[in-house]
């Protein structure tokens with residue numbers, strides 16, 4: 001006897017294409033917005049899952065759409081627009097996928113594959129569907145290729161200019177910000193006959209006519225680069241966590257398989273941490289612990305001769321498999337990540353590991369402005385419910401593992417973005433902004449809403465209803481007015 005899980009409306013809808021682009025001057029609002037809250041929640045995420053005959057295979061493949069919720073004088077306006085990346089434009093013009101994505105590849109010739117990878121040539125995708133950032137006055141959407149896409153935060157139109165070019169072929173969409181200079185810090189993997197991790201900085205003070213030239217701070221030789229979605233930052237160090245999910249660069253160039261299917265799980269390697277000095281680029285390695293996997297670093301800091309870092313940890317890289325669209329749309333549960341603290345001792349290179357809370361958490365956020373590079377007490381994020389999908393907003397107090405949560409039947413919240421109240425004294429004084437997919441049918445078609453919670457106690461302050469469903473996305477940022 002076989003048991004099949006019926007597709008749930010949430011996962012069917014959350015992974016279905018949104019083509020419609022709108023501008024709405026004022027969304028229907030219930031509740032009351034704090035009077036100090038002014039600015040735009042900007043988000044990116046996959047929204048188009050088919051191109052011509054071809055269907056995207058993985059959640060990370062969908063063509064990006066930008067969303068803007070602008071809060072002003074107690075009202076909320078909204079706009080959304082497909083990100084006009086070259087991946088998107090080529091797909092529109094030719095009616096087929098032209099550039100490869102995370103787990104879906106058009107059939108490219110062997111020659112082109114090698115050219116793509118080792119020359120950084122003209123065929124890398126720039127479908128910036130993971131995250132976005134503000135660098136000086138520029139807004140930049142990002143994915144894990146070296147081609148960020150600049151856009152206008154009001155119209156959401158893409159700019160013709162590349163804001164900068166990453167010194168490598170693979171990078172992260174989770175840059176950090178230097179709290180003194182405001183410059184952007186990130187790492188990239190440079191692939192070739194010999195490969196390396198490169199740590200680089202992009203200054204914030206540039207004009208749109210003069211794209212910034214990244215400054216490489218340090219470089220670290222690597223044979224088989226690990227898949228790393230993010231990294232940590234302390235006052236002195238870049239913190240790299242190399243999980244044993246690694247790729248042979250030559251195989252990546254030659255295999256003919258989609259990008260992520262070239263990575264191999266090699267648990268015998270364990271998880272390795274490396275610290276790279278932000279001033280000198282000098283690397284300190286030798287920190288090793290059991291195999292695990294994570295997408296997201298939560299925060300990192302130095303304390304009493306140790307580097308402390310919190311990650312959302314999975315036992316292995318099976319989560320990458322869990323996020324294939326066929327599985328998700330069939331309502332299969334996805335693995336849950338555990339908030340885990342690693343303490344790296346600078347004295348003896350030992351690694352201690354501690355679970356910080358019982359409940360799982362993903363898409364973590366902190367009070368970044370206050371706690372980046374410094375100790376934090378609170379982590380907000382999403383947590384799986386009984387259906388095995390993100391159904392809750394969670395607040396974890398890392399000092400005692402205490403949690404608070406927000407949930408509502410048939411509602412599926414995305415990443416809760418923390419916005420601090422100006423002049424706030426307490427770390428959790430502010431609001432959370434989360435885009436929630438509401439699949440209750442009632443009399444209207446299902447749609448999404450912007451939820452505004454008090455970040456301290458997770459009580460609801462307001463919600464503003466979008467005119468359509470917004471597919472499940474990854475990350476966004478709040479840009480103050």
Ligand code: CO
Nearest residue numbers: 229295474475
């Ligand atoms: Co991410």
